[in-house]
Amino acid sequence: MIPPSVLIVDDEPDIRELVEITLSRMGLRTNAAATLAEAREHLSRQSFDVCITDMRLPDGSGIGLVAEIQQRAPQTPVAVITAYGNAEAAVESLKAGAFDFVSKPVDVAALRKLVDAALRLRGPRPPARESGGELLGEHESIRQLRELVERLARSQAPVHITGESGTGKELVARLIHDRGPRAGCPFVAVNCGAIPNELMESEFFGHLKGSFTGAHRDKAGLFQAAEGGTLFLDEVAELPMHMQVKLLRALQERRVRAVGAEAEVPVNVRVISATHRDLAELVQAGNFRQDLFYRLDVIAVRTPPLRERAGDIPLLAQRILARIAGDAGHAVAPALEPEALDELRRYPFPGNVRELENILERALTLCDGTCIRAADLQLRPATSVADSASGLEQQKEDLERQAIREALQKTRYNKTRAAELLGMSFRSLRYRIKKLGLDRE
Template sequence: MTARQRALIVDDEPDIRELLEITLGRMKLDTRNARNLKEARDWLAKESFDLCLTDMRLPDGSGLDLVQHIQQRYPQTPVAMITAYGSLDTAVNALKAGAFDFVTKPVDLARLRELVNSALRLSDKASEPGAVDSRLLGDSPPMRALRSQIGKLARSQAPVYISGESGSGKELVARLIHEQGPRSEQPFVPVNCGAIPSELMESEFFGHRKGSFTGAIEDKQGLFQAANGGTLFLDEVADLPLAMQVKLLRAIQEKAIRPVGGQQEVVVDVRILCATHKDLAAEVAAERFRQDLYYRLNVIELRVPPLRERREDIQQLATAMLERLSGSAQSPARLAPEALDKLKSYRFPGNVRELENMLERAYTLCEADVIQAIDLRLSEAPCAANGEDASLVNIDNLEDHLESIERKLIMQALEETRWNRTAAAQRLGLSFRSMRYRLKKLGID
């Protein structure tokens, strides 16, 4: 006979504890209850739990303290926060601390059952081996850290902002977060926000009712409804127009959408992941992106490193790509040592996507399935290894040209040190004072 799953309920209000015990009991869960932090910690030390539900305010501390305690000592136990209605900031803080999800008072029982089922699916997946390594290649420290972060974020329902340059693999990271989490059996719906015409955006996101505008000949589901129960991945979210940002913010806060031409709101259960190659904080500062939406999307930020920060992974990536390109050939194409050296010294402004395109082109040009340095055509590439123009032709002003080279080298150093000016100065062999002077002279903020 299979042992029943067990939940720990932590709340100082007897009525709430009783309501939760009855609801979870009907879901065939055994329950234990605690009135405060001390009792909760005692139960956790004595028994193992598949789920913990805790109130935010407890007589001897905060529910956040319990979230952190469980994160540190019992990381396989999902913990959900019960918060007062309207206290979204509190819920966001709980998600940042490591809570799986949250539910507001007065507790909606349908929403609670949905949350519990998701948490139990997460417990079931805890012992499954991850599928991250087969697609997210690389043994460099940044990639090992990224895989670890994906595993942790998959266990949460918090919105995640995935930052990184074009071609670095942001959509793959989003897909892996979805597949490792409790929503893996539900849809993963990716959408490029920059590819939707602004006049169709509301209909695409929220759907429309028949006759709501010219050409609306039937009801249509929007992206939120298509992703219901699963994950909606908003790629290039910085390209959303301001008017649409307001509507998206409301949909995220209310967990409901109103189709164009519809009279009733439709409840949706969607986890939001988003990405952009732009600096979203800079877009907020320039007033092109709403600050309140930024805070809702950027509960947790996950940075995908550019290829130049993990050059030691290039050989492994290239080998896997060439095996895929070679298909059913008995022996896959390979890189000559000189070609591999060339790749390792190249900056890859287009990241993994550029490497893949480069190898695909070289594979069609090479002889005897061996890619030589000349087949890579790096001399024709848009960016040389050191970031400088290779030609000095048509220089009208030497000072301007030298300033341009200086700017490129400083920008490269700043990018590679994640805008740490002290580290960038050390990389360039400059004192911090000299670096500060040059940044001011070149107008680099």
């Protein structure tokens, strides 16, 4: 069997030699180039299983080589060597399509893991997940999302998933994990809004016995639990500012320090984040760090709401009913009457696919066992749903507007003191004043 081949592109002889020796000891064939021109010459003569290139080369940029290989041989993963601490270059390379990056000075263990992961992309693809774990539908937005999942599975770039509650953000994250080279390693999901602030650092990075009251034993954190796999940070917008700083460092350095520990330990984890909120808006308001947003949002993915793809509802309903009926012990799932299907198509689904599941589970209980009628769905009129949603949003804005007015009046329009009174940053208050139109009063 012919061993895999790797193209190494770097103008520093010491780094080329280190990478060549490391990969040769892994049983791989290597070819080395000191310039882009030499690399192109190698690529014109043969194909490679992996390419590792420096960011800066005498006759151009490694980013350009990434783009060229993406065009000529999109199945070849390309890793980029970046200068230590140059987070912008690392993010730029991932956005250009690089599989992953490694920082100088090159860590041999990290390099081995990176190449192992890249080579696993050559193997057979993992089987599709069971019913209930698929991106079902034929709407163009879902077709594009399925294609994007396949592409992202071949990368190690951080992914940020946005979408309304119930649109399947965690499902998308799981599929990216399951279809990629990390599939055999853990997928660890955490809701960032569900962890108490005082326990957050311990939960993420672990702690040593005796490091604080109640720490009766050593405990591994979420990063250690996801070693080799994927850490899914759901509702990442809920992270407090002090944890945003620590998360940013963990992502940049790929190392974490447990509470009470003296030394950092390396971690090999891909981070996928998600939220139903607008992170860019939170950054502008001063409630989310711009540098962390830049690091998380390397590749953005949007999960479409169900109301945008109403034509997929019959297929989704059929599959969901089959699963629910099977779990309940029914031999055959009841059918939806045409009137019931029409009702579902017209319904706006503020809770999206999750709400569809709840509606069908309730209808299965209420129906006669053979078919589901429109009355069994117990849907609220579509207009009242939309009106109540917009009305609730208006009430929230009115309450916020009134609270800001009162705080400004109490502090004689000293915005710094008003922000302290409201428990928000000055920048955030200034943003809310403008957004709510209070600056025009």
